[in-house]
Amino acid sequence: MNDPKVTRRQVLVLGGVTLGMGAVTVTGLSVPAWADSTAAGVELVPVGASPVAVLPGVGVQPAAFPRQLAVQVRHAGADLPAGTEVALTYDPRLYSPLPAAVATVGGRLLRTTSSVTTDPRTALATCTVTVAETVAAGSDPVVVVGTAFPVLYPRDLVVGPSNATAAVARRHGKPSGRRSLQPRRPGTFGGVATPWGLEVSGVWSRCVWANGERWYYYPVQVTLQSVGPGPVPAAAAFSLALDPQVVRDVSITTARLNHKTHDAGVRVLSQTRTASLFETRWSTRVRLKTGDRLDLCLEVRTRQPKGDLPTIKHPSVGLIGMGDHVTQRQTGRTSMSRIDAVWE
Structure with missing residues (x-):
């Protein structure tokens, strides 16, 4: 299929x-x-x-x-x-x-x-x-x-x-x-159209504190995969939502298109920081064709909490601004998250 x-x-x-x-x-x-x-x-x-x-x-x-x-x-x-x-x-x-x-x-x-x-x-x-x-x-x-x-x-x-x-x-x-x-x-x-779809996946790392009894997951790689049959109608863009009590800063270090180093034109669209949310929104210049895979490697700087946290913002990565949703295939994987943190 x-x-x-x-x-x-x-x-x-x-x-x-x-x-x-x-x-x-x-x-x-x-x-x-x-x-x-x-x-x-x-x-x-x-x-x-x-x-x-x-x-x-x-x-x-x-x-x-x-x-x-x-x-x-x-x-x-x-x-x-x-x-x-x-x-x-x-x-x-x-x-x-x-x-x-x-x-x-x-x-x-x-x-x-x-x-x-x-x-x-x-x-x-x-x-x-x-x-x-x-x-x-x-x-x-x-x-x-x-x-x-x-x-x-x-x-x-x-x-x-x-x-x-x-x-x-x-x-x-x-x-x-x-x-x-x-x-x-x-x-x-709308008029005539070609279906398209994207899957979001990635790689997670873990910040540990309190002698290994508390931990929080954060993404170190975001992967966007086009499932076709048509090309994605907009350049790839996504958001990262993390907990500011644990994550200090995020940057994207390298990009690979179909496993080859690529100048994806990654830039920050916006950044929001409150007491409970650290969110960054990113865009690229890459319009993914059928079967294309874009891997983005992240550098995440973390904090070391002193003990239990009163609340936690579970990490999430999701697509944003990806164009015509009427013809977007339902991959069921337009975002990813981890809910298995231990913070208290």
Whole structure:
């Protein structure tokens, strides 16, 4: 899956969403999708807030997918009888179902049952939610069955993602009249694009005090690796956040591009020092191509604390200002940290 020449695969850029298991709040209802022929007087309204972007190949426009697998069931003219079924079909590579689907009216959870089946021919999953109580006319429930999840590299290249759809049926009838839940594509998703990604890794050293009973880790090398398939759209830049009680100063001594000494044009963008944070922000002139690796060696001057510290700022290294995040692959490694210090 690392082949930078693969052009028929899709890149997902999925924001994380957490749905609580108590009350579920859903916003962003769009225009009605349709009045289903098998459930007269019922119309389904998809949830279209904050769609996630899917890039269906190299050199094409990112498409929009629902962030939440959710739909509102409107039935103004009559009660929604017990036994009504709402079925949402989705691509399991893009979505994660809730342990149990939920339906809410005005913040109240309705009594429901749900089941998930998979079509062996298409590999699509369908969650069917059965409402176990009568819902009064005008009380339009929102059915939520899952949410998009960040698909991490190298599995973030997905062939042919399928649209999410929904259908409704009354009194245990078979849901039919299926329609798409795809939201409108935001203009902010931009035009044609090529996916790109970066991984951050490095090497750590340790400052020890109190006769070896206390210690703190700090980075001595930062590595940025481009995973492609496209080049990184901006010059490599990153930040270092350290504890000023332990770290006095940081400088970058050498740079290597693809294991060869390189004039990376490293410079300090800014420096912040408070009682609890020492942060430096760095830029380079290097625009990494597919497969490129940039190693930056750090010289870190440390202090020797006299004893226990009241608090600690765990060290972290992270990318900054790296351009178009809609087409950035989700490597899951855009930062690194250590939390295993002993300071008290």
